[in-house]
Amino acid sequence: MNNKVCTLLVAGCSLAAGYAHAGMGYVSDSSETVTRTGFGECVHTVRWSEQVAVVECEPAVVAAREAAKLAAVEVVIVKELKPVQLEADTLFGFDSADLTDDGKQLLNALLGSLTATDLKDEKIRITGHTDMIGDDVYNIELSKRRAAAVRNYLVTRGVVPSFIETSGVGEADPVVSCEGKRGAALIQCLAPNRRAEVELSAMELIEVEEIVSPEQ
Template sequence: MKKSVIALAVSGLAIASVQAAPQANTFYAGAKAGWASFHDGLTQFDAKKNQGEGFGINRNSVTYGVFGGYQITSNLAVETGYDYFGRVRGNATVDGKEKRVGKHTAHGAHISLKGSYPIVDGLDAYARVGAALVRSDYYSQQDANGEFTAVKKDRKKAHNLKTSLVLAGGLEYAITPALAARVEYQWLSRVGNLDKAIRKEGGSSNKFQYSPDVGSVSAGLSYRFGQGPAPVVEPEIVTKNFAFSSDVLFDFGKANLKPAASAALDAAHDEINKLGLAAPAIQVNGYTDRIGKDAPNLKLSQRRAESVANYIVSKGVNPANVTAVGYGKANPVTGNTCDAVKGRKALIACLAPDRRVELQVQGSKEVAM
């Protein structure tokens, strides 16, 4: 039955797409209610040879509580709360009628670490481990001969405080970023100590040890404070430009890289890597000076751009991300500064800035906004 309920909860709640975990450095508070059952230690009461034919145990009861927490990270929180952990009752036949002749109730504060793990959007599985300071209250109605009685003056009371281990696990579903629902199974180990409680009240030591475990299934709602819009992760576009003199990379009128060109291109490649871009797009643009005819200059600039592009690819860059374009005489940077220069050698020297290869690098890296 429990497995069927949990399976239905998972399949039904997994439809939405809200992040289940609250944002870090925020607080939450909530309430829960469910059903508890006391285990172990109770078989000593069940023995008919000790308690008579008409004695019985009611182990099950409601449980409820409030809780709050601080979300350290999206997957780790410190949670505290106060619970009524439940009660167990002893019933016996007295004067031909079934009467309540004994009861143990448990309530107290608890603190635990809560770790979450996302299953699907909007749904987390979580576990808690911690400790609870539990107050156990006991009463029984027995006369001086140890016989069960319905007379109130024969009621004996006792109580004690004891620390118990708390283990819990469950599912948490974000209805909205600020409102969450949870279903949880919680286990308390060795709650209370009847023998010590009786001796504290001046009674004689009990002939059996009664310190039961308490298991409970509950459902709850919590409100998360300070839940603004979820952080939006947007790509940061980064652009970087490099310019190389063709005279550094190539001999005049040639498209084969000089041996010394590798140093300049390797330095550029290292800078590109340091940018930390995801699959950067690299465009290599080749230019010549204005000396000579347009068609040969266009072909020369294209071959030079391809030579540089091939070198970059040889360093491990994806060829699909590298393009090479030759522009020939276009886009000179010298303007008309060399118009009055006389002589071929002097003109070649003056127009050196126009003979260049430019790298345009563009890519994105994820940043939290």
């Protein structure tokens, strides 16, 4: 009888000490080792919840918690415009905003893939670009005139003017840098920068995944 009482008292003292050292929902001893029952189960404090469960004690609870976090992650499909890049060297003559015959054929091919229904409620954005050769102000004006020339041609092909937006950014958004090149080699290298970007929202939408993490 006395032995039983003594055993219970010792167990009670052990639990009390454990509560004093527990900080994350588990009873622990002075070495911060989690106290377990005779069946190997971890002893909880009143602070325990599924959110503080540890895998060593409750692997199933932790697995379910992590699965719930993954399920809460939201993948948003965003529609973005993918610009069609048309090289200005094909659309225009050198230092010119007048469309060449080849340039007109290129725009005809572009519009040929669209139907009147596609264009009914959509927008077309045209952005003119130049290379870095020449005066900054002049390049901006040239890029605007080239964007306007593309717009005007599309209007002659039946596109509603109010559907079209134009802008010119000059040399501000290059796609190549061509460091170390000079003269004719530089002009040839910079050709990709001399371009008109046409964003057709009716046909050039691409899907981009954005991960939205759950609130912590």
